[in-house]
Amino acid sequence: MQRTLHIFKIWFLGILTSLPIYTHAQNNSEMTPIPIPSFDQANGLQIMQLGYWFPVQTAAQSPAIILLHGCGGPYESRSTRLSSRMRDYTALLNAEGFHVLVTDSLTPRGERELCTQRIGSRKITQTQRRRDALGALNWLSQQPEVDSQQIGLLGWSHGGSNVLAATNLKHPEVVQAGLKPRFAIAFYPGCSDDLKRGYHPSAPVLILMGAADDWTPPNPCLALVDQATEPRPLIELYPNAYHGFDSTTPVQVRLDVPNGVRPGFGVHVGGNPEARTAARARLIQFIRQQIQ
Numbered sequence: 679m680q681r682t683l684h685i686f687k688i689w690f691l692g693i694l695t696s697l698p699i700y701t702h703a704q705n706n707s708e709m710t711p712i713p714i715p716s717f718d719q720a721n722g723l724q725i726m727q728l729g730y731w732f733p734v735q736t737a738a739q740s741p742a743i744i745l746l747h748g749c750g751g752p753y754e755s756r757s758t759r760l761s762s763r764m765r766d767y768t769a770l771l772n773a774e775g776f777h778v779l780v781t782d783s784l785t786p787r788g789e790r791e792l793c794t795q796r797i798g799s800r801k802i803t804q805t806q807r808r809r810d811a812l813g814a815l816n817w818l819s820q821q822p823e824v825d826s827q828q829i830g831l832l833g834w835s836h837g838g839s840n841v842l843a844a845t846n847l848k849h850p851e852v853v854q855a856g857l858k859p860r861f862a863i864a865f866y867p868g869c870s871d872d873l874k875r876g877y878h879p880s881a882p883v884l885i886l887m888g889a890a891d892d893w894t895p896p897n898p899c900l901a902l903v904d905q906a907t908e909p910r911p912l913i914e915l916y917p918n919a920y921h922g923f924d925s926t927t928p929v930q931v932r933l934d935v936p937n938g939v940r941p942g943f944g945v946h947v948g949g950n951p952e953a954r955t956a957a958r959a960r961l962i963q964f965i966r967q968q969i970q
Contacts, residue, residue: 712729713726713729714728714781714813714814714817715813715816716806716810717816720787725786725806725810727783727810729781730760730782731779732780733777733778733823734777736775736823740828741824741825742825742828742829743776743779743830743831743832743965744778744818744832745832746783746807746832746834746841747782748838749792751785753782760780762925764780767832770958776830779814781814783806784802793932793934794934794935804839804843804871807840810840811831812851812855815831815844816855827860828860828969828970830860830861830863831845833865833867834866835865835867838865838868838894839871839872839894841883842872843871844859845859845879845881846872846875846879846880847879848872848875858880858881859880860968861882861884861964862883863885863964863965864883866886866887866891866923868894869898872902873899873901877905877911879909879910881909882909882911882912882964883909883912884911884913885903887913887914888915888916888920888921888953889915889916890917892939893935893938893945894921912964914960916952917953919953920950921946922947922948922949923948923949923950924958925954926951926954928949929948929950931945931947932947
């Protein structure tokens, strides 16, 4: 057991030292990845997800929000630099007075991405990601600059599904968790699993989706909202918008994605400027309504 723990520590430190230093979104102080304890374990050892901490400069305790990446992870493609989505939303939320924690559930488990893996064969499940989110909530609540009663979740795609899994009181782990988020926002999540399970949200939830999404289609999410208990989630659908509509990249067909509405025929992914602007405004409006 001691030898196993020693090997794990060497492996994890190797991950930390191999990743780059990140610049704080506002004050340009240097940052390195920090280990964030998950509620998940592997071979009897606690998983340590990677975290990137972007605090705001304030004399009082402030709200915080956790950013939960999609199936592609939190980095730029074939890079160890945080993605433009993560950097952009960090800057947006910092400007609103939020501390931001970006998490990485993939690297500590030896994965780079899940998008090209068939659902059902993925080694990283929503159970593991739910435990990561609950662990990140617990870590944030212990930071002296964070108002522990004002912590939110924000996720995209696979991370949006993580938002649902981490706020669903149908999961005993969510019920038993010492801290519940104040609010949660999910961009284009897959809703089928929690629709089948039944959705009893632990906090107000906002779902933002493209009406034309053929990767994680909106119909299961509309059904989930209809059958959910109070506080019933809110959902916004944006016309002519596909998966990833809040990005600035042109729409393309990803043939390497084996899932979606028509498995084997690819899925549409890319930005829609009107939907992106509207969704960001709705996101900020929703957050302000929840924070007192």
